Amino acid sequence: MKNKNIVIAYLVITLVFLSEVVLNFNQYSYAGYYTNKIIGWLWLALTVFIIIRLWKKKAIKAYFGLLVAGIILSILPMMIPFFALLSYFSTIDSYQRISLNNDYRIERHRPGALAKPQISIYKQKGIFEKEIGRTPDIEILEKVLQRSSIDIPSDDRNEPIQQAKLVNANKDSIGIEYKIMNKKQIFYHKINGNQSDY
Structure with missing residues (x-):
């Protein structure tokens, strides 16, 4: 060549x-x-x-x-x-990636060196995808485990998401049913800005 x-x-x-x-x-x-x-x-x-x-x-x-x-x-x-x-x-700070369907996926990761673990939601359109929402991982743990963050030991904070299922999605929020440590709860993530044109 x-x-x-x-x-x-x-x-x-x-x-x-x-x-x-x-x-x-x-x-x-x-x-x-x-x-x-x-x-x-x-x-x-x-x-x-x-x-x-x-x-x-x-x-x-x-x-x-x-x-x-x-x-x-x-x-x-x-x-x-x-x-x-x-x-x-690299994939160093990416803990989990779960596909909800052909349009949505979530990623449990640490977005920066000083950041705490987050759940990011991505929406796909053609060859592109956009991060449409981001929620601190601890908020989802609190909702699913029905405990405050003070009562969640550090070992439990590292427990993987066993299952994530899309419940509904609109321009304001997206509902996902999470299963963590054999407990299930639906968490509604706020959508960043107005996504109606996406």
């Missing part, structure tokens, strides 16, 4: 990767949990390949320097941007 073709392929993957980043800032993403991971790892692998293959070129050395500088700068402010990058490329 000629260097020119490799660079063109890399630029295409980079544009797809950047489009995913822009979508993420607007609470959208390409449909499916692993899609952004695959795009990210493909971009990362091609970046390493390009740098090794074209190392003698000054532009590539400058590009490599910018990438390293970016990583170092992301570590400086309490490592929060670095952990965000790490979370983007």
Whole structure:
């Protein structure tokens, strides 16, 4: 494969990767949990390949320097941007992913280095999906277990969701029946903003 073709392929993957980043800032993403991971790892692998293959070129050395500088700068402010990058490329802070139907899925995860576990709800439309709601995990535990957060031991907080079933959905809320520790309750999640046009 000629260097020119490799660079063109890399630029295409980079544009797809950047489009995913822009979508993420607007609470959208390409449909499916692993899609952004695959795009990210493909971009990362091609970046390493390009740098090794074209190392003698000054532009590539400058590009490599910018990438390293970016990583170092992301570590400086309490490592929060670095952990965000790490979370983007890996499944470290993603505990569970459950498909409710063809349109909705939920993810139990920690959205940031300093954040507490959350349940995020995603709605899919074509090749895109949007995060339409986010609720602290502890609120769902309180509702299902019928206990206050003070009375829920740390071991119980780590218990997985055994089952999640869509009850109903409208423009204001989405009802999901959760089963945790063999107990079932319906929890109504508020929808972010007006989703009627989505």
